[in-house]
Amino acid sequence: MDIGITKDQAIKNSISLLTEIKGVGEKSAKAMITHLLSMGSTKITEYIKSFEDLSFFTGQCPQCHNFSQAGQLCEICSNTHRDFSTLCFVKTYEDIEAFEKTGTYNGVYHVLNGLLDPCEENANLHNLTYDTFVNRFKTNLELKTIILGFDGDLESSYTKSWLKLNIKGLAETFKRDIKIFTLSYGLPPDMEISKADEITLKTALDNIKEIV
Numbered sequence: 001m002d003i004g005i006t007k008d009q010a011i012k013n014s015i016s017l018l019t020e021i022k023g024v025g026e027k028s029a030k031a032m033i034t035h036l037l038s039m040g041s042t043k044i045t046e047y048i049k050s051f052e053d054l055s056f057f058t059g060q061c062p063q064c065h066n067f068s069q070a071g072q073l074c075e076i077c078s079n080t081h082r083d084f085s086t087l088c089f090v091k092t093y094e095d096i097e098a099f100e101k102t103g104t105y106n107g108v109y110h111v112l113n114g115l116l117d118p119c120e121e122n123a124n125l126h127n128l129t130y131d132t133f134v135n136r137f138k139t140n141l142e143l144k145t146i147i148l149g150f151d152g153d154l155e156s157s158y159t160k161s162w163l164k165l166n167i168k169g170l171a172e173t174f175k176r177d178i179k180i181f182t183l184s185y186g187l188p189p190d191m192e193i194s195k196a197d198e199i200t201l202k203t204a205l206d207n208i209k210e211i212v
Contacts, residue, residue, distance in 0.1 A: 011037075063136060065111040065129045067093050076108055083107045084140060088147040089133075089163060091115055091156075094194035095149065102202040107145070110136070115150070118158040130166070137170055147208055148182045152189030164211050184209035 005013075011033055018029035036044055058067060061074035068074035076082060076096075086107030090096055091114065099105050113129050137143060148163060150156035164180055171178040183204040187196060196204075 063132070064109050065113060065132065066096055066109060081106075085142045086145040086147065087136075087140075087143060088149045090149050090193065091151070092194065098194050098196060098201055099149065099205070102198050102205060104202050104205045107147070112159070115155040115159045116162055117155055130163075134170065137167075137176075138174070143176075144178065146178060146180045147205075148180065148211075149193065150183075151192050152187060160211075180211045181208040182211055183207075 014033050015026060015029040018024050018032055019026055024032075036047070057070055059070035059072075060066070061068040061072075061077055063073055063077045066074040066076060072078070083106045088099065088105065088107055088109050089112055090099070090109055091112055093111055096109050096111065099109075110133050111129060114124055114127055116128070117124055146167060148160045150160055160182060167178060167180060170176070184207055187193075187200060187204040191200070193201070
């Protein structure tokens with residue numbers, strides 16, 4: 001612990017860290033810190049211990065980038081009863097949770113960890129997990145069907161086009177017959193997958209459309 005730090009600097013550092021979380025602005029971060037300080041040092045220590053456990057025991061599945069026990073495959077990738085011939089691309093872990101609640105999909109997933117921005121010429125590509133997918137493609141010879149399970153906004157559409165082009169190129173290179181589908185019905189263009197209700201997502205999964 002830095003014994004030379006002032007209380008103002010400690011508060012400023014904590015607020016700065018919290019604002020790195022998606023959806024948390026400076027005002028919300030200040031409110032959180034104020035609330036934490038009002039709870040006392042014992043409660044703050046409990047939070048620290050909880051985050052240490054989160055860091056130590058939780059990681060990303062090395063195969064699909066879903067959350068998993070540290071150093072292990074996630075529950076889906078390690079489940080031999082899943083259909084490994086079908087893979088669904090999703091933007092985030094929350095989207096997996098949403099699809100799983102429908103009880104409709106039994107394939108596996110690949111968390112892309114974001115989307116491409118059409119205005120920045122693939123500037124975000126290095127943050128995505130496409131390279132891991134390429135390795136999966138090469139080793140999973142069962143794979144026949146890929147679903148692009150994204151929202152209907154501009155970034156999602158651009159990402160789907162980019163993935164379609166690159167996956168088709170992979171299939172040609174390795175002489176694989178791969179069919180690519182997208183969610184085509186039931187999902188409003190301005191609705192995020194993670195916020196859609198189960199009936200809407202089930203309808204979208206039941207009405208996938210092949211991209212040719």
